[in-house]
Amino acid sequence: MNDSVKPEGLRSRAWFDNPDNADMTALYLERYMNFGLSLEELQSGKPIIGIAQTGSDLSPCNRHHIVLAERVREGIREAGGIAIEFPVHPIQETGKRPTAALDRNLSYLGLVEVLYGYPLDGVVLTIGCDKTTPAALMAAATVNIPAIALSVGPMLNGHFKGQRTGSGTIVWKAREMLAAGEIDYKEFIKLVASSAPSTGYCNTMGTATTMNSLTEALGMSLPGSAAIPAPYRDRQECAYLTGKRIVEMVAEDLKPSDILTREAFENAICVNSAIGGSTNAPIHLAAIARHIGVDLPIGEWERLGHEIPLLVNLQPAGEYLGEDYYRAGGVPAVVAQLIRNGLIREAAITVNGKTIGENCADVEIEDERVIRPYADPLMENAGFIVLSGNLFDSAIMKTCVISKEFRDRYLSNPDDPGAFEGSAVVFDGPEEYHAKIDNKSVNITANTILFIRGAGPIGYPGSAEVVNMRPPAYLLEEGVHALPCVGDGRQSGTSGSPSILNASPEAAAMGGLALLRTGDRVRIDLRKRTADILISEDELSSRRQQLENAGGYAYPDSQTPWQEIQRNIVGQMSSGAILEGAEKYQRIAQTRGIPRDSH
Ligand SMILES: CC(C)(O)[C@@H](O)C(=O)O
Numbered sequence: 001m002n003d004s005v006k007p008e009g010l011r012s013r014a015w016f017d018n019p020d021n022a023d024m025t026a027l028y029l030e031r032y033m034n035f036g037l038s039l040e041e042l043q044s045g046k047p048i049i050g051i052a053q054t055g056s057d058l059s060p061c062n063r064h065h066i067v068l069a070e071r072v073r074e075g076i077r078e079a080g081g082i083a084i085e086f087p088v089h090p091i092q093e094t095g096k097r098p099t100a101a102l103d104r105n106l107s108y109l110g111l112v113e114v115l116y117g118y119p120l121d122g123v124v125l126t127i128g129c130d131k132t133t134p135a136a137l138m139a140a141a142t143v144n145i146p147a148i149a150l151s152v153g154p155m156l157n158g159h160f161k162g163q164r165t166g167s168g169t170i171v172w173k174a175r176e177m178l179a180a181g182e183i184d185y186k187e188f189i190k191l192v193a194s195s196a197p198s199t200g201y202c203n204t205m206g207t208a209t210t211m212n213s214l215t216e217a218l219g220m221s222l223p224g225s226a227a228i229p230a231p232y233r234d235r236q237e238c239a240y241l242t243g244k245r246i247v248e249m250v251a252e253d254l255k256p257s258d259i260l261t262r263e264a265f266e267n268a269i270c271v272n273s274a275i276g277g278s279t280n281a282p283i284h285l286a287a288i289a290r291h292i293g294v295d296l297p298i299g300e301w302e303r304l305g306h307e308i309p310l311l312v313n314l315q316p317a318g319e320y321l322g323e324d325y326y327r328a329g330g331v332p333a334v335v336a337q338l339i340r341n342g343l344i345r346e347a348a349i350t351v352n353g354k355t356i357g358e359n360c361a362d363v364e365i366e367d368e369r370v371i372r373p374y375a376d377p378l379m380e381n382a383g384f385i386v387l388s389g390n391l392f393d394s395a396i397m398k399t400c401v402i403s404k405e406f407r408d409r410y411l412s413n414p415d416d417p418g419a420f421e422g423s424a425v426v427f428d429g430p431e432e433y434h435a436k437i438d439n440k441s442v443n444i445t446a447n448t449i450l451f452i453r454g455a456g457p458i459g460y461p462g463s464a465e466v467v468n469m470r471p472p473a474y475l476l477e478e479g480v481h482a483l484p485c486v487g488d489g490r491q492s493g494t495s496g497s498p499s500i501l502n503a504s505p506e507a508a509a510m511g512g513l514a515l516l517r518t519g520d521r522v523r524i525d526l527r528k529r530t531a532d533i534l535i536s537e538d539e540l541s542s543r544r545q546q547l548e549n550a551g552g553y554a555y556p557d558s559q560t561p562w563q564e565i566q567r568n569i570v571g572q573m574s575s576g577a578i579l580e581g582a583e584k585y586q587r588i589a590q591t592r593g594i595p596r597d598s599h
Pocket residue numbers: 093094130167168202205206207208278280465491492493494
């Protein structure tokens with residue numbers, strides 16, 4: 001065992017080795033001995049390390065963690081710890097109805113109870129699929145025991161007829177092809193399935209690769225670990241090293257609060273722009289920040305991130321996939337480019353006990369087709385912009401997926417008025433969108449702005465990835481492949497649609513979107529960062545009054561107890577969509593002591 005581990009400082013001793021509480025110690029011990037752990041092991045002063053297992057048959061993106069956990073255990077054991085693996089509420093982005101976002105806060109709550117209420121001195125967080133990463137980091141932030149994240153890694157690259165097919169990204173393209181009659185149902189499924197050739201999560205720069213990259217940028221996983229594809233042997237080695245390292249972290253008392261500092265979040269925002277990260281990242285980082293007590297208003301994404309160039313050439317903003325990202329150098333190669341241009345707070349400490357500067361400064365890019373040097377980026381000023389107006393207090397737009405033509409015209413050309421106006425077509429939820437999008441009587445033209453509402457944390461509930469709406473089939477046939485899309489829902493990180501999304505407050509919370517009507521003129525000025533319905537204040541107030549009199553914006557009833565509970569206390573996406581009030585429980589392992597005895 002590591003000599004510097006001080007058994008008297010271990011919280012697990014309050015359960016397993018506490019002569020002053022002999023009555024309870026026996027009860028706490030005996031059941032953990034019933035599967036073969038010895039008294040000697042449990043009372044030796046070795047740290048008890050949890051392996052928070054997010055993998056299962058229900059969560060295929062994270063399922064490979066079941067295999068990796070064996071190597072984590074070996075690392076823990078070798079460094080002198082005792083591993084205890086336990087299940088985390090499963091979340092599969094592509095499997096959970098109505099949406100995996102509903103489960104992020106549920107998984108967070110469950111993990112907080114486990115980390116706090118059991119004899120754990122440190123924890124390995126097995127992260128991967130979109131919501132599993134923030135849920136785990138949010139819980140680690142709240143409880144604040146030493147924690148290290150282990151990514152499961154992306155799937156291998158997908159291929160179809162000689163072309164790379166990326167998870168999610170190919171779905172949106174294939175949906176258009178199906179709608180335009182270019183492929184049939186069977187070909188559609190074959191094309192989409194080609195993007196998922198192995199175990200792991202999305203091989204694109206979707207939300208999963210984004211959140212796993214940002215976890216590394218935050219300092220919460222080993223340097224170089226995020227991009228390793230799931231089936232690679234390097235991933236197994238990384239699992240072993242992660243297990244070893246958590247035992248040392250317990251000895252060093254290196255906790256999330258030491259790592260998840262303001263500087264760490266600023267680094268993550270900069271890295272997100274350089275990688276072309278998902279529009280889901282601001283929601284999750286805000287949530288993690290609130291649980292650790294760091295103030296991270298939504299405007300910081302534009303202030304710190306907008307002027308950062310796009311360096312990573314991964315779909316949907318670029319062309320390559322996860323294996324290429326790893327071979328090109330992954331997160332450390334990106335961070336090194338940002339360091340050399342003064343954009344990283346280098347002193348931020350990471351899980352390996354070194355600073356991000358020490359870890360990354362000397363890393364070189366291995367393939368400049370996939371990770372571009374700072375001086376020769378894929379795009380300048382590639383980060384998010386934050387808009388506001390009478391439609392919402394805030395919404396974001398991912399500028400690195402805006403077409404060059406649109407960007408030159410509306411965002412970067414100072415001689416152009418910089419605003420576009422269109423007539424609104426409003427869908428109340430994705431069901432209405434799917435039912436009506438191809439219906440010619442709805443009168444969607446190339447000058448229409450598509451809106452979707454009722455898709456936020458309360459309305460859906462949880463918030464759905466539905467804002468990237470395709471044009472009607474008849475416009476696709478005419479060559480119109482995109483219409484401006486706006487909504488109070490989210491969008492898959494794998495989508496290249498330059499939507500205006502995550503609008504807060506949502507319609508269900510009576511944000512301005514609730515007042516919009518099909519046929520209204522809407523003006524969006526990307527340079528001024530505004531989005532407004534072009535009607536008078538009086539008309540807006542009278543619509544609000546009418547809606548309030550009718551009981552507010554209507555959305556479907558809750559179908560489960562958790563839907564109802566979450567709807568009553570969830571906040572808006574701009575501030576992380578966390579359970580409001582939960583953020584007052586901070587660093588509870590230190591501030592709330594050990595929980596009371598159970599018997
Ligand atoms: C399921 C997806 C495709 O992973 C999506 O949720 C994303 O945001 O990337």
